[in-house]
Amino acid sequence: MTTNQTSIAVSSASAKAPKEKKPLRLFLGENVLQYLQSSKQTLAFIGSVTLSTFRFKKFRWMDWFVQMQQCWQSSIFIVSLISFLVGVILAFQSAIQLRQYGAGIFVADLVGLAVVREMGPMMAAIVVAGGTGAGFAAALGNMRINEEIDALETLGISSIDFLVLPRLLAVTIMMPILTLYANLMGILGGLFVSSTLLSIPAMAYWIETQNRVGVTDVSIGIIKSFFFGIMIALTGCWRGMQCSRDTTGVGVATSSAVVTSIMLIVLGDALFAVIYNALGI
Amino acid sequence: MNAIEVENLTCAYGDKTILKDVSFSVKEREILFIIGGSGCGKSTLLRCMIGLLAPKSGEIRYFEKSFLNASEEEQRHILKSFGVLYQSNALWSSMTIAENIALPLEQYTTHTKTEIAEKVALKLEQVGLPGVQELYPRELSGGMKKRAALARALALDPKIVFFDEPTSGLDPVTARGMDDLILEVSKTFGTTMVIVSHELASIFSLAHRVILLDGEVQGIIAEGSPEKLAAERNDKRVANFFTNRKSNINPASFWGQCSNFKF
Ligand SMILES: Nc1ncnc2c1ncn2[C@@H]1O[C@H](COP(=O)(O)OP(=O)(O)OP(=O)(O)O)[C@@H](O)[C@H]1O
Ligand SMILES: [Mg+2]
Secondary structure, eight states: OHHHHHHHHHHHHHHHOOOOOOOHHHHHHHHHHHHHHHHHHHHHHHHHHHHHHHHOOSOOHHHHHHHHHHHHHHHHHHHHHHHHHHHHHHHHHHHHHHHHTTOTTHHHHHHHHHIIIIIHHHHHHHHHIIIIIHHHHHHHHHHHHTTHHHHHHHTTOOHIIIIIHHHHHHHHHHHHHHHHHHHHHHHHHHHHHHHHTSOOOHHHHHHHHHHHSOHHHHHHHHHHHHHHHHHHHHHHHHHHHHOOSSTTHHHHHHHHHHHHHHHHHHHHHHHHHHHHHHHTO | OEEEEEEEEEEEETTEEEEEEEEEEEETTOEEEEEESTTSSHHHHHHHHTTSSOOSEEEEEETTEESTTOOHHHHHHHHHTEEEEBTTBOOOTTSOHHHHHHHHHHHHOOOOHHHHHHHHHHHHHHTTOTTOTTSOGGGSOHHHHHHHHHHHHTTTOOSEEEEESTTTTSOHHHHHHHHHHHHHHHHHHOOEEEEEOOOHHHHHHHOSEEEEEETTTTEEEEEEOHHHHHHOOSOHHHHHHHHTHHHHTOHHHHHHHHTTOOO
């Protein structure tokens, strides 16, 4: 029986093997066309989400609340740990250098600014992308396979109003909150290192941070995190909605949601750096 | 009057044509079965008919009104007269059964909360599933899910119900129970039904008319009452479907065929 089975496997594999080799120009052309097609669909999705936001119909408050809760629950522990450790690492690296000049107290400035302007928003966003964003892709992908999205559409209910918008608003609200929290944990990480390693009194560190890190710096990070939230939710939902109906569909949707959002987060961060630089803040 | 008229319908996914120039009609109160081998495009045809997939060309009319060229308002009106039972039930997993059945009612009627709750209870009673309102779809068995999905499809007292394999994955006893339920609904409400199914037992006990799709022809190869199709001897593809099914799953012949594969 086993030999029979292997013979089936081999014959079906060899049946596929003689695939015609395409000339390069055809291959390139097809890929470009496919890429344009999918960009068009993505733009259409973003467009309909925008319309849906202004229409604000059929919004499911309960779903929104549950999504916020889940986002908080799944991210809070990892965000705390990672942000604290990032603060520790930054403090360590800068302490080694700054101590040579007896300028240990400036660790507080360095860690505070780096965390609040860059690392806090970024780390929170990456954790949320990996948890909540991936979760959106998996949930919506399953709904797609299970024909739940079709069932909504045939009822004349927009799946964007019904499924995407509550998730989008949930993440856009949770991201700034988680970022604030990540900022605090990062600063505490720095404080921990400098009070143990550099024996700077915790109070002095805290006051130095307060003096150096202003409202502008914090707001810069918060504004970024707001956009990161939009990107994460849209990517997760879009990958889920696009999910193909075969067995690998949900897996592919989930991992591509994570990869795409992390890429967008880093690209977005770079873009913000340029903009802030141009604005001189 | 014809409830459904499909004229020269061509369905495709991208460049891949699945069905070409398919035409048929369904009379009011009729139970029509769409049968055919796996992958021949039965679900695709259904998706076209309920507006989930835009056809390449052709026309679909419901109660003599065009569906494809309808204005948004008219289309909404037509959609409202549909009920659909999907191949995978498609119950919304994040909502309770009661919420599942209530959503179409909230969407299309102006009933109050208590009226909706009454209606939900009534529909669940009808499909023989009383008292499951507060459960989630995952807490039901396969057969119960089918029934709950049917209750949702019937929520708006539709004129036409589409079924995609209503008995697939059910044990024979439960499957016959589902058949009885479909027959009862059809008799009580005079609902027009379009059913995709493979099960000969369902076909013979329910169907008024059957159309047989074929993947190679990309269209209809036979049409008629189940008895007429079963008596067909000249067309091999039809005869195969109705008579030869048992030998297809005979394990001895299956492994016999397998040994014919060459390395
Ligand atoms: N989204 C899609 N994109 C491209 N091709 C598809 C898609 N869905 C289905 N197909 C193809 O269309 C053909 C018909 O599929 P369909 O689901 O209609 O078959 P079916 O008759 O319902 O089969 P089954 O009895 O297994 O449900 C298949 O060959 C399938 O590969
Ligand atoms: Mg099917």
